[in-house]
Amino acid sequence: MTGEGPVAYSEDLLSAWLDGACTDAEAAAVEAALASSPEARERLAEVTSARSLVRGLPTPEPPPGFWDRVVAVVEADGASDASDLVVADPASAGVRLAPVVPIGRRRATTRWLAAAGAAVAAAVVAAVVLVPQPGRVTPPVGALVDAHALRSSVQSDVASTLAPLALSAGFHR
């Protein structure tokens, strides 16, 4: 970049300067600011610190069995892509009750029935539609009532707040 004139300093340049992601003219502006402004030096110290803390994080280890699970899911997804004459399964449509899992989508493959008969063979449609099926959840209401009492008791009167815990909430557990 020839013929570039001087650029004005702005605080954002500090991070870019740290990452070596600015032009020579911008670097000059930063260096001038650092030489003359204690505030700029302070900001630099802050972002340098944050940058090194994140860069210094160890590579996280997935829990045991992680890759087996991942590979299984990806393979299963691959299998369902197969172009085939398949049969509609009405049971696979609609909402599926799922256990309480905070994150995650279930993938369901809806398969289509081509019209019956030999005429089908010529008009086969192999359509595979992937439909995200969010799971339905059932809150364990009795346990949640207890959980509320436990938490409340830490900053309220202990005895009266815990008392209901000694009763069955009347819900099936």
Add this chain to the structure above:
Amino acid sequence: MTDGVPTWEEVARDHGRFLYAVAFRLSGNDDEAQDLVQEALIRVRRGLERYEPGSLEGWLARIVTNVFLDEMRRRKRRPTTALPDDPDRVLPAAPAADEVTTALPDDIQAALASLPEEFRVPVVLCDVADQSYEQIAATLGIPVGTVRSRLHRGRKLLRELLSEYAA
């Protein structure tokens, strides 16, 4: 691998730790990271035929980020919001625990997870995935100037969150 294009299994084997690291630092927990990595590999498998050999990790980082952002958009929700510094506190301050002067990885991760996505994603892409500003800009579809300011702002916020610890 043919013509420099790996199979998805090879990607999982050779770059799985990278994928997991980016997914984990973006999402903050194992379960979500697993979902992100799964979905990313599914997209890798489908996208491999169009992949042009170049920066493989750049491509992978972009896929994981897009999976993450898609999931965020799908839920239309944001990470937790601020606690007030309430002068009307009634409870006495908790007794000082043994002073911890260095930030532990868990604390740094928790602070990262507390950042809103628009700041967290550039910080993770730059400081965990080692992407260039241009790559980050391309991944997020924003100008490089915006990458600079979000990265800078994200780092400052992170420092504030970790201010209890020595640098």
Add this chain to the structure above:
Amino acid sequence: MRPRVRRALGVGVAAAVAVTVALPATAAQADDAVAVLQRARTATVREDFSGTVQIEWLVGGGWKSEKVPVSATGGTVQVGEGTRQVEGKGHDRWIAGVSGWQAGWDQPATLGVPSPAKHWKLSVAKGPDVAGRTTTVVTATDPRTHVPRLRESVDRATGVLLRREVLDRAGRPVRAVGFVEVQKLGGPRSTPPTTPARARRSAPRAPKLVGALPSGYVAPRTVADRYVLTGRYERADGTAQLYYTDGLFGVSVFEQDGDLDWAGLPKGGGANSVLSGQGREYQVAGGTVEVWSHDGVTRTLVSDLPAPDLSDFARAFDARSDAAGGLLGDAADFLLGPFGWR
């Protein structure tokens, strides 16, 4: 205005406030009320007693009631008997069930609890006799409607909370928890029971305090401009628990990703329409419960607030959560980390 009379109370009790006449609420009264409430929160650490607590609540036009034995010894509180017992010491809670003791809670109280005087008009007066004990009653009145909504009667001699009564918007009681008989209150301290080491079980484990919830969960900092978030926890089953308080009433918000499976809810309860989803509402010994789905998230609220007030909370919570959506945010609106919890 008659001057207040300060009177030394009981043996071994540090200076407390006794008010012999009902006075109009003043700033000084508010301070006294806050002090009385504050002392009551920590009284079981200082005082021993044993007795029976009765829980009464209004459901479907009729009253239900249950009795529970309660004791406090040397700072350890024990509640219940037989197969359902709960024990608390400090911030640890243990629950006994058929399969042995389990850790129910192990997190300390958190900072940032708003003062009850912030949103409530508080007054202190001579209270009714409860379980044969003379009491001081703190009344919390809604400053906008001038209707009393909560009465807490504390033992005048020891400051122990003896009765908490929640009132509806017309000032009528809808819930009460209080002693019907109590012994040994104000007497000499006993040594705490030697609790055998509780075998920690791996599941369910006590909820984990988290600075940031799993990415994607929203936790508004305040709800309806009065309830403040003072705790975020992740339960063993992955449900998020948010705890809000306005200094007098606590609300737990449990969030699960997914739509509500109506068929799985407990029988009974009433329909309650909350925001855009139909909700289900229950009144149980532990409080009011409201369950509903909104925008792909199922929420369960538990509080000893009456149902209309809890529904207001729910609507405000949904509105606040919706407002927080979207990637562009005001930096002032977002987080502060786990460090505030220390």
